[in-house]
Amino acid sequence: MSFPVDKLPHVGTTIFSVMSQLATEHKAINLGQGFPTFPVDSLLIDLVTKAMKDGHNQYAPMPGVPILRQRIAEKLMRRNGVHYDWQSEITITAGASQALFTAIGSLIQKGDEVVLFGPAYDCYAPAIALNGGVVKWVDLHYPDFSLDQTALQAAITSRTKLIILNNPHNPSGKVWKKEELDLIAKVVLENNLFIISDEVYEHIVFDGQVHYSMMEYPELRDRLMLTFSFGKTFHATGWKLGYAISPKDWMTSFRKQHQFNVFTCNSAFQYAIADYMSDLTLYDSISPMYQAKRDLLLSYMHHPLLEMIPTSGTYFQLMRFKGDSSLSDTQLAEEWVANQGVALIPTSVFYNDFSDNRVFRICFAKEDHELIAAAEKLNSLH
Ligand SMILES: Cc1ncc(COP(=O)(O)O)c(C=O)c1O
Known part of the structure; x- marks a missing residue:
């Protein structure tokens, strides 16, 4: 059968x-x-060994090890100038993939429409489909991958709930321009939408360009979830560790699913990364x-x-x-x-x-x- x-x-x-x-x-x-x-970095490997020898080998708290969440909050404040509460607004995940899957699952219900920019990294659309959502594709112009304002506006309907942005962008290598992000922010606000900004390549930007994070739009704070990956940033993709940040009420809903997806992520690596992150010049x-x-x-x-x-x-x-x-x-x-x-x-x-x-x-x-x-x-x- x-x-x-x-x-x-x-x-x-x-x-x-x-x-x-x-x-x-x-x-x-x-x-x-x-x-x-x-x-x-061999220092990071040594810190993992140390964390294991120090006995950090059992379940971490469900949202992640406190010191790591505190270090993330500190980084967000020092590098991006934004405040997120480490206790209620930051959760450690099994890579950005799980953060994205859970973020989408915590928001999308049957019939909700989600705008994706094509070409898109492959994990968004299946998560939307599994939750009964419908993808509305807005293709970026080839070959410069610029955003078509008319196409974006045309994709929005009364059923649109969410826009997912990836900046810097896989696969194109595009770093989104400030004017494009302003437009997306405007569309999100005007239509009362939510936005997930997948910024796993935030620290890989070339030729003096600037990566503007969506967290730098204070007017979006109540409707924004961001996802990040330690695997991408610290060259350790096999460790599958990342995090999500969002306002408290969205994070509460996120954690309801997170606790049954993975419950928590491995503890030793979290302690090691927390130690490593105390150096803010790393990036x-x-x-x-x-x-x-x-x-x-x-x-x-x-x-x-x-x-x-x-x-x-x-x-x-x-x-x-x-x-x-x-x-x-x-x-x-x-x-x-x-x-x-x-x-x-x-x-x-x-x-x-x-x-x-x-x-x-x-x-x-x-x-x-x-x-x-x-x-x-x-x-x-x-
Ligand atoms: C745009 C994008 N988002 C998310 C991920 C997943 O990251 P992680 O390996 O931390 O799950 C990747 C990995 O390739 C990616 O390219």
Whole structure:
């Protein structure tokens, strides 16, 4: 007998798992999935060991270890100038993924409409569908991924409840402009909506650009949930730790679900990160480090048919294939992982309608020698 219910009939295994699997099979350089290959700071590893030796090996409090939530509140005040109450407005989660899933679950009911900007990271739409919500797609203009004001306004109906924003943006590497964020804030307020701002790449911004966080709009405070990822910020994606912040009443509802999703996240890592975060200058070196990696990759890429599309943030770089081919971007990615020995992510998977611009997402959070070797392999494409 086959399993009778499929609540996500259009969803298969994510492209990230598929391409990583193919990369392993073909012994290819994996520039597909978004994870660093360079080591985590040894100080942080030592702090985890210390936390375990100090006996922090049992359940942490449901919303997270107090000292870590206090450190987050301190960071929000010192770096963003905003006050969030660590006791009632900050919750530690199993990565930003769980924060997003729970945030959406705590708000969306059957028939609610949610605006997503396409292309979009892949975890939002399934969470909306599982809660009975309906996605209204607003596609960003290709190739600069700018926001179309008319399209945004046209997507809003009396059933719209939520807008989900991702800034800096995966997969495009876009850092949203202040005018675009002003417009989104205005639309949220005028239509009495909620907003989730996924800012996991907040510390990866290049070329002197500024990342404006939605938390810097005081008028949105009552209707805003933000999600962050320690995995992304501290190069430890496998630790699956992140956090959500929101006003108290939304967080109360969030925690009702969080306590049954995971109850709490692992304690030793929370203590270690809390200790590590006491140095507020940690974040200053992240953007320059990634910008040097992006520039290294760009300096080695010189294939006439592979056009690099400018990226301003995240650790992703888009690349357009300008050659003649009847293959889709996914087929090309499959061919290249086998023949060129480099795994990339085809960006059609980030679109609702699988728009195929023959554009590929490259993750450059990799060791320099891997970036150079991958560029050379891509340059040999014919
Ligand atoms: C935009 C975006 N949001 C959320 C996540 C999930 O983060 P985490 O690994 O902390 O769950 C990712 C991971 O790739 C991401 O790119």
